[in-house]
Amino acid sequence: MSADTILRTDGLTCDFGALRAVNHVSLDVKGGTLHSVIGPNGSGKTTLFNLICGEVRPSAGRVYFEGREVTGRAPHDLPHLGLARCFQRTNVFPKLSVYENVWAAVFARRTPGVLGCVRRAGEFSDVDADARRVLADVGLAARSEARAETLSHGQQRALEVAVALASSPRLLLLDEPTQGLAPEATVQMTKLVQSLVGRYTILLIEHKMRIVMSISDRISVMAFGEVIAEGTPDEVRDNRDVQRAYLGARR
Amino acid sequence: MRRVALIRFVLLVAAIVVLPFCVRPVVASEICIFAIAAMALNLIFGYTGMLSFGQATFFGLAAYTAGLMMIHWHAPLLAVLAAGTLVGGVAAALIGYVCIQRVGTYFIMLTFGFNQMLYFIAYKWTAVTGGDDGLPGIPRPPFAVGPLSISLDSSLRYYGFVAVSFLLAFYAMKRIVDSPLGVIFRAIRENPGRAAAVGYDVKRYKWLAFTIAGAFTGGAGVLYSMMFGIVPLESISWIISGDIVFMVLIGGIGNLYGPLLGAAAFKWLSEAISVVWERWPLILGVALVLVVLFLRGGLVEAFTRVRDIVAGGGPRPEPDEPVSVPDAAESQARP
Ligand SMILES: Nc1ncnc2c1ncn2[C@@H]1O[C@H](COP(=O)(O)OP(=O)(O)O)[C@@H](O)[C@H]1O
Ligand SMILES: [Mg+2]
Numbered sequence: 001m002s003a004d005t006i007l008r009t010d011g012l013t014c015d016f017g018a019l020r021a022v023n024h025v026s027l028d029v030k031g032g033t034l035h036s037v038i039g040p041n042g043s044g045k046t047t048l049f050n051l052i053c054g055e056v057r058p059s060a061g062r063v064y065f066e067g068r069e070v071t072g073r074a075p076h077d078l079p080h081l082g083l084a085r086c087f088q089r090t091n092v093f094p095k096l097s098v099y100e101n102v103w104a105a106v107f108a109r110r111t112p113g114v115l116g117c118v119r120r121a122g123e124f125s126d127v128d129a130d131a132r133r134v135l136a137d138v139g140l141a142a143r144s145e146a147r148a149e150t151l152s153h154g155q156q157r158a159l160e161v162a163v164a165l166a167s168s169p170r171l172l173l174l175d176e177p178t179q180g181l182a183p184e185a186t187v188q189m190t191k192l193v194q195s196l197v198g199r200y201t202i203l204l205i206e207h208k209m210r211i212v213m214s215i216s217d218r219i220s221v222m223a224f225g226e227v228i229a230e231g232t233p234d235e236v237r238d239n240r241d242v243q244r245a246y247l248g249a250r251r
Numbered sequence: 252m253r254r255v256a257l258i259r260f261v262l263l264v265a266a267i268v269v270l271p272f273c274v275r276p277v278v279a280s281e282i283c284i285f286a287i288a289a290m291a292l293n294l295i296f297g298y299t300g301m302l303s304f305g306q307a308t309f310f311g312l313a314a315y316t317a318g319l320m321m322i323h324w325h326a327p328l329l330a331v332l333a334a335g336t337l338v339g340g341v342a343a344a345l346i347g348y349v350c351i352q353r354v355g356t357y358f359i360m361l362t363f364g365f366n367q368m369l370y371f372i373a374y375k376w377t378a379v380t381g382g383d384d385g386l387p388g389i390p391r392p393p394f395a396v397g398p399l400s401i402s403l404d405s406s407l408r409y410y411g412f413v414a415v416s417f418l419l420a421f422y423a424m425k426r427i428v429d430s431p432l433g434v435i436f437r438a439i440r441e442n443p444g445r446a447a448a449v450g451y452d453v454k455r456y457k458w459l460a461f462t463i464a465g466a467f468t469g470g471a472g473v474l475y476s477m478m479f480g481i482v483p484l485e486s487i488s489w490i491i492s493g494d495i496v497f498m499v500l501i502g503g504i505g506n507l508y509g510p511l512l513g514a515a516a517f518k519w520l521s522e523a524i525s526v527v528w529e530r531w532p533l534i535l536g537v538a539l540v541l542v543v544l545f546l547r548g549g550l551v552e553a554f555t556r557v558r559d560i561v562a563g564g565g566p567r568p569e570p571d572e573p574v575s576v577p578d579a580a581e582s583q584a585r586p
Contacts, residue, residue, distance in 0.1 A: 053448070080450055085448065087445075092442065093438050094441055094442070095437070095441050096437060096441055100438075104446070105449040105450070108450035108451055117427075117430045117432045118426075118430065120426070120429045120430060121430060121431050122429075166449070167450065
């Protein structure tokens with residue numbers, strides 16, 4: 001493992017009954033980069049995220065984050081270690097305000113013990129400042145008092161990302177942030193992801209090839225649970241296996 | 252926002268002051284006692300999203316604890332209140348630890364199962380609890396702090412003590428839901444999976460909510476034990492558990508004022524109507540069906556709807572709820 005590796009998976013495997021959703025996946029994500037995972041629907045990308053984040057237990061293999069093994073850690077441990085994710089299907093707190101959604105995620109990282117809860121939520125000015133900064137970052141500041149469930153789909157996707165950013169992660173896992181977005185909202189979300197490049201190490205699942213090719217440092221291509229190719233965007237574009245398994249299959 | 256909260260609190264105190272002149276002081280006391288228990292259930296049900304059908308466990312355990320302490324040790328009022336609150340909290344911590352391992356219907360059945368277990372212990376262990384006959388002969392100690400000692404013999408005086416206890420419990424509960432815990436509990440109610448993904452140990456916070464609620468319910472049980480000089484077996488039965496659920500639903504879940512309204516409506520109905528019509532529980536049944544079908548926010552929602560109609564204009568958002576900003580803001584977020 002090289003020194004600047006932030007996340008490494010080693011032979012990660014996951015069986016759902018007879019179905020092997022993820023098969024011996026070994027990834028090496030370097031700090032400060034944007035690393036994408038692409039592949040057809042059902043190729044195991046989301047499951048890979050679930051394995052990394054402790055939502056699903058691997059059948060075999062290990063996960064190392066910043067050199068430390070985190071295989072099988074509970075999902076609620078990971079934000080404290082510096083790893084946060086957003087979900088493919090928007091997964092926020094519908095009846096809380098946009099502000100509270102982000103506030104809850106910021107506060108989680110600095111739980112002040114039971115005594116801290118003697119204070120009112122509004123009295124934590126540092127949490128408040130961080131939450132407002134994140135909301136401004138994703139362009140939701142004007143809607144911070146709205147209930148999350150009243151947002152448009154595009155805004156909910158932005159909130160989904162905001163909740164992950166609120167953990168101040170050192171590695172950000174984004175699962176198809178542009179999923180289901182209209183064209184102009186896709187442009188908006190792509191800009192948002194681009195604005196995060198360099199500030200965060202990002203592991204991105206994305207379907208839209210044009211976006212992936214333009215913003216990724218490295219790309220891993222999955223098919224049927226396996227990584228069939230890995231490299232820079234150019235290398236992946238020229239790879240015959242990829243063209244057959246992924247691009248070809250969609251034409 | 253702060254001023255609205257203050258006005259509300261003043262109105263609450265005013266309502267508590269006039270209550271014993273609207274209904275018999277004994278009924279007024281019962282309303283406040285059950286309002287505390289309903290407030291506690293509201294914390295775990297309305298705020299955290301777990302419906303407990305076993306709150307009588309903590310109510311009854313604390314009532315028996317208090318009764319036994321007063322009968323056998325002549326324990327003073329505040330010591331009994333503290334002990335009962337502690338017993339409610341500890342029992343809820345032990346039982347809750349098991350219950351929160353499951354969610355949904357299984358959680359409800361676990362709380363119910365523990366309630367039944369303790370009911371049968373109380374029923375069979377007659378040497379200690381008096382079984383079916385209840386635990387009689389409970390004195391009502393004076394309120395004593397240092398040299399100060401106030402007799403609580405009249406039902407109006409006792410109401411005074413209960414009312415102050417209620418207001419203190421209300422304030423404590425308000426501070427809990429206004430604290431970070433309030434946000435965390437509601438986040439868990441809304442989406443436990445995401446609450447975990449942002450870093451909260453969901454089970455631990457559910458356990459905390461359950462334990463806090465048990466302590467409040469225990470306090471209510473102690474106040475109840477001194478009402479009639481007897482702890483009836485009913486105080487630990489599922490009927491009380493059901494009544495508490497009922498009060499929360501009728502009053503309006505997830506709102507601080509709902510439980511008081513629910514308890515008042517419930518006890519007032521049972522007092523006023525049961526004398527003229529012994530089948531009054533039928534009305535409660537009808538009310539529950541109506542609330543579930545048409546008025547999920549209970550009496551609190553009914554109140555705000557009526558207020559909006561009286562004030563004219565369209566419905567206004569509840570001040571507690573996040574206000575929706577008009578969609579003009581949306582264009583700002585787009586290029
Ligand atoms: N919890 C689960 N139980 C059973 N099968 C699952 C589960 N999650 C995913 N799968 C299956 O695993 C395969 C990979 O799914 P997924 O990881 O969601 O793919 P992708 O994100 O690449 O579209 C699919 O065939 C899916 O049906
Ligand atoms: Mg997926």
